Amino acid sequence: xxxxxxxxxxxxxxxxxxxxxxxxxxxxxxxxxxxxxxxxxxxxxxxxxxxxxxxxxxxxxxxxxxxxxxxxxxxxxxxxxxxxxxxxxxxxxxxxxxxxxxxxxxxxxxxxxxxxxxxxxxxxxxxxxxxxxxxxxxxxxxxxxxxxxxxxxxxxxxxxxxxxxxxxxxxxxxxxxxxxxxxxxxxxxxxxxxxxxxxxxxxxxxxxxxxxxxxxxxxxxxxxxxxxxxxxxxxxxxxxxxxxxxxxxxxxxxxxxxxxxxxxxxxxxxxxxxxxxxxxxxxxxxxxxxxxxxxxxxxxxxxxxxxxxxxxxxxxxxxxxxx
Amino acid sequence: xxxxxxxxxxxxxxxxxxxxxxxxxxxxxxxxxxxxxxxxxxxxxxxxxxxxxxxxxxxxxxxxxxxxxxxxxxxxxxxxxxxxxxxxxxxxxxxxxxxxxxxxxxxxxxxxxxxxxxxxxxxxxxxxxxxxxxxxxxxxxxxxxxxxxxxxxxxxxxxxxxxxxxxxxxxxxxxxxxxxxxxxxxxxxxxxxxxxxxxxxxxxxxxxxxxxxxxxxxxxxxxxxxxxxxxxxxxxxxxxxxxxxxxxxxxxxxxxxxxxxxxxxxxxxxxxxxxxxxxxxxxxxxxxxxxxxxxxxxxxxxxxxxxxxxxxxxxxxxxxxxxxxxxxxxxxxxxxxxxxxxxxxxxxxxxxxxxxxxxxxxxxxxxxxxxxxxxxxxxxxxxxxxxxxxxxxxxxxxxxxxxxxxxxxxxxxxxxxxxxxxxxxxxxxxxxxxxxxxxxxxxxxxxxxxxxxxxxxxxxxxxxxxxxxxxxxxxxxxxxxxxxxxxxxxxxxxxxxxxxxxxxxxxxxxxxxxxxxxxxxxxxxxxxxx
Numbered sequence: 001x002x003x004x005x006x007x008x009x010x011x012x013x014x015x016x017x018x019x020x021x022x023x024x025x026x027x028x029x030x031x032x033x034x035x036x037x038x039x040x041x042x043x044x045x046x047x048x049x050x051x052x053x054x055x056x057x058x059x060x061x062x063x064x065x066x067x068x069x070x071x072x073x074x075x076x077x078x079x080x081x082x083x084x085x086x087x088x089x090x091x092x093x094x095x096x097x098x099x100x101x102x103x104x105x106x107x108x109x110x111x112x113x114x115x116x117x118x119x120x121x122x123x124x125x126x127x128x129x130x131x132x133x134x135x136x137x138x139x140x141x142x143x144x145x146x147x148x149x150x151x152x153x154x155x156x157x158x159x160x161x162x163x164x165x166x167x168x169x170x171x172x173x174x175x176x177x178x179x180x181x182x183x184x185x186x187x188x189x190x191x192x193x194x195x196x197x198x199x200x201x202x203x204x205x206x207x208x209x210x211x212x213x214x215x216x217x218x219x220x221x222x223x224x225x226x227x228x229x230x231x232x233x234x235x236x237x238x239x240x241x242x243x244x245x246x247x248x249x250x251x252x253x254x255x256x257x258x259x260x261x262x263x264x265x266x267x268x269x270x271x272x273x274x275x276x277x278x279x280x281x282x283x284x285x286x287x288x289x290x291x292x293x294x295x296x297x298x299x300x301x302x303x304x305x306x307x308x309x310x311x312x313x314x315x316x317x318x319x320x321x322x323x
Numbered sequence: 324x325x326x327x328x329x330x331x332x333x334x335x336x337x338x339x340x341x342x343x344x345x346x347x348x349x350x351x352x353x354x355x356x357x358x359x360x361x362x363x364x365x366x367x368x369x370x371x372x373x374x375x376x377x378x379x380x381x382x383x384x385x386x387x388x389x390x391x392x393x394x395x396x397x398x399x400x401x402x403x404x405x406x407x408x409x410x411x412x413x414x415x416x417x418x419x420x421x422x423x424x425x426x427x428x429x430x431x432x433x434x435x436x437x438x439x440x441x442x443x444x445x446x447x448x449x450x451x452x453x454x455x456x457x458x459x460x461x462x463x464x465x466x467x468x469x470x471x472x473x474x475x476x477x478x479x480x481x482x483x484x485x486x487x488x489x490x491x492x493x494x495x496x497x498x499x500x501x502x503x504x505x506x507x508x509x510x511x512x513x514x515x516x517x518x519x520x521x522x523x524x525x526x527x528x529x530x531x532x533x534x535x536x537x538x539x540x541x542x543x544x545x546x547x548x549x550x551x552x553x554x555x556x557x558x559x560x561x562x563x564x565x566x567x568x569x570x571x572x573x574x575x576x577x578x579x580x581x582x583x584x585x586x587x588x589x590x591x592x593x594x595x596x597x598x599x600x601x602x603x604x605x606x607x608x609x610x611x612x613x614x615x616x617x618x619x620x621x622x623x624x625x626x627x628x629x630x631x632x633x634x635x636x637x638x639x640x641x642x643x644x645x646x647x648x649x650x651x652x653x654x655x656x657x658x659x660x661x662x663x664x665x666x667x668x669x670x671x672x673x674x675x676x677x678x679x680x681x682x683x684x685x686x687x688x689x690x691x692x693x694x695x696x697x698x699x700x701x702x703x704x705x706x707x708x709x710x711x712x713x714x715x716x717x718x719x720x721x722x723x724x725x726x727x728x729x730x731x732x733x734x735x736x737x738x739x740x741x742x743x744x745x746x747x748x749x750x751x752x753x754x755x756x757x758x759x760x761x762x763x764x765x766x767x768x769x770x771x772x773x774x775x776x777x778x779x780x781x782x783x784x785x786x787x788x789x790x791x792x793x794x795x796x797x798x799x800x801x802x803x804x805x806x807x808x809x810x811x812x813x814x815x816x817x818x819x820x821x822x823x824x825x826x827x828x829x830x831x832x833x834x835x836x837x838x839x840x841x842x843x844x845x846x847x848x849x850x851x852x853x
């Protein structure tokens with residue numbers, strides 16, 4: 001027999017939980033991004049904010065992907081040598097879902113002519129709600145996205161102490177490229193393309209790759225798939241998987257690993273971390289190769305001398321990266 | 324949520340790193356529900372089988388070790404009880420027989436622990452010693468999987484047998500009682516190390532889930548989550564990075580020791596809050612494991628406030644028996660005759676303290692760092708025991724009371740240095756790294772190096788700020804507790820609207836500022852590995 005007091009307590013308990021769910025629901029509505037589901041809301045929001053500093057409709061090429069992008073392609077060098085404007089919409093360990101979100105966001109203020117998607121993110125985790133570090137909380141993220149986007153505040157509260165870090169200062173000037181002085185030689189086998197396991201594009205990645213392709217089709221912008229030179233994480237198996245995808249949908253695919261000798265990559269000096277990312281010297285070679293490819297294959301304008309793009313020339317002079 | 328994701332989540336339950344999350348998300352609510360709707364007689368069985376399921380999910384086949392130990396303890400307890408009641412034997416004979424059985428039981432339990440946890444360590448060190456003596460041989464590491472919580476339930480088994488031997492408790496005839504005592508799931512991973520008499524009135528009674536216990540239990544769990552997710556887990560990546568000891572500087576070493584001490588304290592104390600809260604829901608009151616340790620007046624007092632249940636275990640089952648051991652008494656007499664009364668007074672406690680601390684160090688795991696850590700505290704407590712009297716007479720000469728602010732500040736600084744230095748060695752990858760870190764504090768402090776690398780420690784500015792604010796709040800709470808301010812009573816007298824708002828605010832603070840999900844690595848429980 002339940003007493004009156006116990007009855008009251010049961011109702012109080014249910015009411016407490018109901019109110020808690022309502023609070024979580026409201027908080028979820030407030031923090032869920034309106035540009036689609038992303039994995040790391042802080043990275044994406046900060047990148048979008050810095051990208052908004054660009055003069056509207058001045059960016060021709062969007063480089064999307066993870067750290068491979070901002071270590072491999074330098075927009076300032078491309079502009080300096082060809083007059084083509086570009087931006088690295090990339091962050092460390094960026095997932096494909098976030099690359100898609102950033103690419104979509106870039107079209108809000110700009111009218112890019114080409115989207116270049118670097119492939120490393122395709123062969124990593126791509127789903128916004130699948131997190132090896134937090135799978136159990138993923139269980140309720142769909143119902144209460146506050147558990148996924150709970151670090152949203154970091155994008156808005158400024159970094160008082162560490163805001164003088166090189167990456168943040170140079171974000172705008174270098175258009176997302178991150179310059180480094182580090183160079184750690186790659187000492188593995190020269191035929192690294194034969195190494196590694198057989199891989200396929202997993203289901204999550206394929207889903208976001210399809211979404212990226214469909215978005216570019218909708219915007220009537222060519223999607224160029226590329227793979228940065230990577231002696232640690234790239235091989236023929238990945239090349240084949242991506243080539244098949246590109247062939248199936250009539251996309252361009254430029255695997256820079258197949259042109260390592262053409263570019264003159266020296267694995268002793270051109271990688272910053274033993275083969276995974278390009279060093280600054282390496283990035284000069286890969287960027288030069290990519291800009292030639294863009295120039296030859298797409299109808300892109302040389303903006304050098306145009307007063308609207310004077311910032312680009314000023315930034316190059318200030319940072320003295322490309323004399 | 325897709326079915327595939329659900330399955331992946333369930334699979335990850337098998338990884339102890341995620342066990343804490345699964346514990347809240349699924350396991351605990353499910354057990355509470357089944358427990359609540361079960362009949363009074365069946366409730367202890369619900370707890371027992373839940374504990375077994377929890378154990379199997381974490382340790383798989385090694386669960387059999389747990390079963391073996393509980394069976395051993397249960398049977399030996401019964402036999403010990405029978406001997407105690409055997410009036411055909413003389414008292415001396417009974418005691419001798421019981422003693423033999425108790426020793427056999429303890430040796431069996433310790434042997435299992437030794438083989439699973441310490442065999443590789445001992446074997447490899449013996450081989451190393453033989454190699455130094457030019458005797459060529461090698462040790463093949465067995466890498467045996469260690470069942471979760473073995474260090475805790477082994478001590479509980481020893482405690483049960485000893486209490487039965489001392490006739491402080493009656494042995495339980497039902498296996499279920501002993502199995503549930505040693506396998507009650509909230510305390511399975513990290514303790515607190517529980518005495519049978521502490522829980523026997525509640526654990527087997529099948530008490531109903533009351534509103535009072537449910538709310539108080541979850542409130543305690545929230546406090547634990549606050550400590551763990553806002554402080555300990557935020558600090559976890561920074562601790563891992565600084566203890567790699569790649570940025571060599573005294574400032575980095577000191578910073579490493581300080582943040583590890585905070586991380587360890589908040590992780591362990593937070594986990595224990597969760598354990599005590601979860602047990603409370605089932606009407607079981609477990610012993611507190613922490614009592615504001617940094618308010619201690621010396622190293623000895625610190626260990627009366629830090630990991631209390633381990634300290635009291637060693638006090639009752641090692642310190643007291645060793646102190647009154649006949650051989651030690653004889654030694655005390657000899658020392659007293661030769662070196663005077665004061666030396667005699669210190670002999671027995673010093674030998675007993677040595678035994679306690681060497682065991683404490685070894686208990687933490689098969690690493691020289693832990694053994695050093697135990698001996699380190701032995702040395703400090705030994706020094707403090709000797710120095711206490713002269714120190715007190717010095718204070719009276721200076722007309723200072725023990726409770727004066729200056730004495731308290733002095734004691735705090737001394738304790739802080741002792742604890743921080745101990746933790747520096749405790750967490751270091753090896754003894755040589757520990758000594759190198761210690762040396763750098765005095766030879767190359769280089770605070771600039773630390774400042775330069777604060778941003779590269781897996782924590783951003785927001786994380787540091789979160790940790791600092793949360794820790795200040797915990798300090799305030801500790802001060803209130805130490806001063807015995809009845810803050811809980813005051814809080815409970817507030818209108819329900821205010822109380823609920825405060826709880827919602829706390830929950831949201833944990834949800835928003837907690838270190839979990841994207842951008843954070845999952846951090847396991849530190850004391851689960853000991």
